[in-house]
Amino acid sequence: xxxxxxxxxxxxxxxxxxxxxxxxxxxxxxxxxxxxxxxxxxxxxxxxxxxxxxxxxxxxxxxxxxxxxxxxxxxxxxxxxxxxxxxxxxxxxxxxxxxxxxxxxxxxxxxxxxxxxxxxxxxxxxxxxxxxxxxxx
Amino acid sequence: xxxxxxxxxxxxxxxxxxxxxxxxxxxxxxxxxxxxxxxxxxxxxxxxxxxxxxxxxxxxxxxxxxxxxxxxxxxxxxxxxxxxxxxxxxxxxxxxxxxxxxxxxxxxxxxxxxxxx
Numbered sequence: 001x002x003x004x005x006x007x008x009x010x011x012x013x014x015x016x017x018x019x020x021x022x023x024x025x026x027x028x029x030x031x032x033x034x035x036x037x038x039x040x041x042x043x044x045x046x047x048x049x050x051x052x053x054x055x056x057x058x059x060x061x062x063x064x065x066x067x068x069x070x071x072x073x074x075x076x077x078x079x080x081x082x083x084x085x086x087x088x089x090x091x092x093x094x095x096x097x098x099x100x101x102x103x104x105x106x107x108x109x110x111x112x113x114x115x116x117x118x119x120x121x122x123x124x125x126x127x128x129x130x131x132x133x134x135x136x137x
Numbered sequence: 138x139x140x141x142x143x144x145x146x147x148x149x150x151x152x153x154x155x156x157x158x159x160x161x162x163x164x165x166x167x168x169x170x171x172x173x174x175x176x177x178x179x180x181x182x183x184x185x186x187x188x189x190x191x192x193x194x195x196x197x198x199x200x201x202x203x204x205x206x207x208x209x210x211x212x213x214x215x216x217x218x219x220x221x222x223x224x225x226x227x228x229x230x231x232x233x234x235x236x237x238x239x240x241x242x243x244x245x246x247x248x249x250x251x252x253x254x
Contacts, residue, residue, distance in 0.1 A: 029147025090211035096181035096242035
């Protein structure tokens with residue numbers, strides 16, 4: 001049954017958001033799997049693949065959001081790029097599990113280094129991306 | 138084939154993250170990004186569960202692992218931490234959002250792993 005709210009907020013807007021997030025999530029996850037398979041991956045060595053993915057994704061998200069502020073892009077663009085593509089490209093679950101694996105492999109030194117590189121590096125990457133975005137726009 | 142399964146599962150993970158983090162954020166009415174925090178911790182626990190039962194998952198377990206990949210997010214965590222305030226001065230909230238989530242993320246993955254391995 002159609003009601004008054006449909007006039008102000010068409011159903012297609014909500015469907016659009018779902019399609020944007022799912023489509024972006026597909027592309028982001030596929031890209032992550034491709035990058036991960038191209039880089040070496042062993043449980044007892046430094047998880048370089050996930051680090052590269054998470055830092056580059058944080059940089060790109062900072063860049064996108066800074067440009068978005070000036071370019072006045074749509075909400076759908078935010079849902080696709082920020083939540084879908086870059087949200088799914090980067091991953092927290094692998095970060096947590098790989099750190100745990102390093103501890104299990106008695107490589108606490110690598111675990112601490114991985115956490116520090118991910119968190120501090122990720123923050124720096126996000127800030128750098130923001131600066132770049134403001135310079136570019 | 139493996140990549141396609143990861144991508145399909147990840148796209149549903151992204152949708153679940155989008156919905157769940159928004160619901161949590163609306164309920165908590167806080168400037169602290171609890172939505173992303175909860176999603177990330179649940180996802181890390183889930184990946185621990187999956188890889189505890191099979192370190193080299195295939196089929197449905199691979200899909201479950203792929204789901205947690207798209208469900209959790211690192212980039213949003215970083216942006217939200219930066220927004221809590223790091224420049225010019227590092228705020229307590231930003232520091233806690235970074236350190237607490239990192240440590241709990243590892244703990245959640247370890248807990249999940251030990252429950253199924």
